[in-house]
Amino acid sequence: MKRSRSFVLAFFVLRMTTLSLAQASIPEQGLDPARILNPPDDAWLTYGGDYSGRRYSSLTHLNQSNVKNLSLAWATRVVVGPEGPPGTPPVIIGGTDKGADARFAVKIRGSLLQVNGILYVTSPDNAWALDARDGHEIWHYYWKVKGGTHTGNRGVGVWHNWVYIETPDNYLVCLDARTGKERWHKEIASFDLQYFSSMSPIVIGNHLIVGTGNDMDEPGLLKSFDPDTGDLQWTFYTVPMKKGNPGAETWPNIDAASHGGGNTWTPGSYDPETHLYIFGTGNPSPAFTSQTRPGDNLYTCALLAVNVDTGKMAWWFQTSPHDTHDYDSAQTPVLFDGEFNGKPRKMVGTLARNGFFFTLDRVTGEHLVTRKIADTVNWDMGIDKRGEPINDPAKDYAVGGALVSPSPLGITNWAPQSYDPQTKLFYVHTTETYTVAYLGTLDPRGSMGLTGVPSLSLGSVANRLLAVDYKTGKTVWNHRYPGVGGSDVQSDFPGLLATAGNLLFAPDPSGNLVAHDALNGKPLWHARIGGTNAPETYMLDEHQYVIEGAGDMVYAFVLN
């Protein structure tokens, strides 16, 4: 697409229009959570659009024959902090009495929910409501924060007339969707224990599912809150907290287990038939100085299924038993139905950060497929009878250095993967990274969390967009991005969207939002906007829109 000059002009014209419309209001329609079970085409109602995590839209207005006509509708810049740009409504300020004014740069790295024509956009400490028709700001909520990791925020959840956001200092904040005014906030986890929260709250019926991150030694947890009152419904810990708990036998002692990590910083998916919320867990703690935690370290680096009504675990599958490389398995699992070995199956698939692709039965957790996605992956000694990769201790670290692929940032990371039920292909970005893992300390006793990161990156040697057959884990087509590789920074690959128009939207490592032919990967359209989150699509006023965040910008493209 060659429209950069006209785009700049359009932006300023649109922004001027914005100023005159800044006081528009939101219709009082709200979001009945039952709608998320059968999401309409004219909305994006939860992190993945629906509960499946497929990032797939059945819309066909935009397709291979007309995608060349996709053009910019509007672009809006959002500004963090207690003072909005001229012409925007006064910023609504929240926070505890210990919060401070901390203006971290805007990083749109989560989903933008579109409900009733309103887009909800987030960055750590900030939430905005924008009019989806022209991008003008309706309200901006700003949270004065105590601190915490500000790496990103994955978006809001919406339940009836209420919007929910997690804060870096671990509060769940309920806002009025129409005005942005705060209704209540509840503490999710202790800031003093170095938890931080970035996950998009997931609305399931009368449950509000939230998770947290922690780079020290605190246990991963999932909580369910009443979305109306904010009362806690249940807490699920991802590691054994008491002697005799399931999985305790995979740790040297209960103290190690209950300080063993397994955090829940990325949204999961949900199967309405089984009432199972299926999600991934992060690294065991300490991440690299693993000498202090022999064993598989359940349920870290795993896929877990938890019943949303009870908070009890139904099944688990560990993608990296006894992980020693910080290979979080926190990417959002993808739920899909299909044929496997001649029989219909309800499945869940994921490419884990460790470089292995997995297909499981999502009802039982039964393992179906494990396959290494790239020949560069070298940290394992094969696959065990459960279908789980076997960690190679020689690659944990070495005094002289162990050459390991992928690096701790992974062959993929949090960015959403996609599945297209028409092509029956699973789509994912990969970057083939290397690192050298050294012995960091002769005294591991005091090590906690992401201790020291005693490995040195060698960057990436190849970046690719892959289409994978879920039945075998084999790559069906592979689009290698031009160049010789580069850094191992995963923010270059912010996630995917497949549509029934046989299109696969993928932000490339050069900042282009690209529409590919979903059947062979051929690029069909592009716009260089520097995208930082996964694209989304919906109908609005009988036009199909494609939106993406890019740093502090939101771009909306439309098929006219």
Added chain:
Amino acid sequence: MGPNLLRSAVVLEDQNSELITPIVHGGRLQQGMPRINITDGQISDIAAWLHNFNPIGKGVQFHEPINIVTGDAKAGEAYFQKTCGACHSATGDLAGIASRIAVPKMLQQTWLLPGAGSAHVPGLHVPPIGVTVTLANGKKVTGDLVSVSDFYVGMVTPGGEPRSFARDGDVPKVELHDPLAGHRELLPKYRDNDIHNVTAYLVTLK
């Protein structure tokens, strides 16, 4: 189970039990910790034991002087001659490399893939990636690569002029000349012992 003392601000700031002692003697009754009737000497011993640990969390790097040179220099020389000798020599471009890059870990990271990732050696010259664009009329434009994607290639010509071209599939033809291609191709082939041996050899090239 009580709090993790290795993460306690009191323990971290305590030097010689001066902060720990009053808490042990006075307790923290509201937080459920009773007074503990032990001697100052016993508290000092416990404090010394706590300080014996090395509590390290995110953002804190190890600085222990662990010697990473564990390989066999002779085996490393043989491997070097066989694998690297076509492009490099100990008496040519790598003469004195161990003096120019004195820290063995940095030397190892650098020879594996110069200038890559998190190892940065001041003054290290990494040759740029070259690019040749063949236009529809057959004319070739060459330069140092700035950026390349499926839709664009940018370069700086030998005369210092920035040039760029839109790409549509394979038109125009773009060829990259990666001076480190050999390094990248070797990464999947190394055994860790090979790496250790080559480093043990290179550190002798003072």
